[in-house]
Amino acid sequence: MKEIRIIGVPSDLGQGRRGVDMGPSAIRYAGLEAALKHLGYQVKDLGNINVPTPEMHEQAQNAKLRYLNEVKAVSESLCGMVSTVVSEGHIPLVLGGDHSIAIGSLAGMAQSSTNYGVIWFDAHGDMNTAETTPSGNIHGMPLAVSLGYGHDDLISIGGVTPKVKPENVVLVGIRSIDADEAKLIAKAGIRCYTMSEIDQRGMAVVMEEAIQIATNGTDGIHLSLDLDALDPTLAPGVGTPVNGGVTYREGHLAMEMLSASNAIVSVDVVEVNPILDEQNRTALMAVELVESLFGKTVL
Ligand SMILES: NC(=[NH2+])NCCC[C@H](N)C(=O)O
């Protein structure tokens, strides 16, 4: 059985609300490692990578790419750690931090293979660039960057561009897309399952298709799990909540189907913000979802 390596990335540089840098602590405190060990996995926590705090730097040199240099540096160190874990044959489980950290995870995955699919579980597309962003926040850009769209300093991280092929990328849970972001989603040609489609066709059908797309000709699936994909009543501790999200049952069904696919090769768990949370509920939800993802069943 593959072993799991936990990597914390305490970064809040990619978005505007403080506190998401405490996500790794909150998720650990919610019992992540014990839960995975209980499922029979060998788990090692590699600790946190070093991330500068916003106070160490002058406010947003570039209003369309806030904290570009710092995000780049963090992504480069994460890229190195993820690629080491993968080369040792283990599964990286990366705890954010805001979603900009996925730039580093996917760059790390691409060091060993550009041949993995991505399931991006999110309320948002994260397909903005400096030209389309309404906020300048890089956490709205990581999927675009990984597909080769965006600032040179970001798309060049890890030396391989793009990190993943668009025909193996799927968005699930989507309900908030910026107008110009929609154009890039269409241009890139990635499959986008909105909440509306999940309502109409059901999560089971959607996930069956999503897994098919992400595994078609690939060596496995990277799951990038943004907790804001879930309905804010279940996951209130996120910086950019959007009503009408994935329900508890749909969320677990999706994770169980991914587990059954046996295709998961790496995972990000991002956007948990304990300052905005209620009694660590969002981190506890994250741990529960990860348990289903790694094979927890009733019987
Ligand atoms: N990973 C996230 N929570 N992203 C939210 C992005 C929100 C908005 N589309 C933006 O680009 O600013």
Ligand SMILES: [Mn+2]
């Ligand atoms: Mn996101």
Ligand SMILES: [Mn+2]
């Ligand atoms: Mn999101």
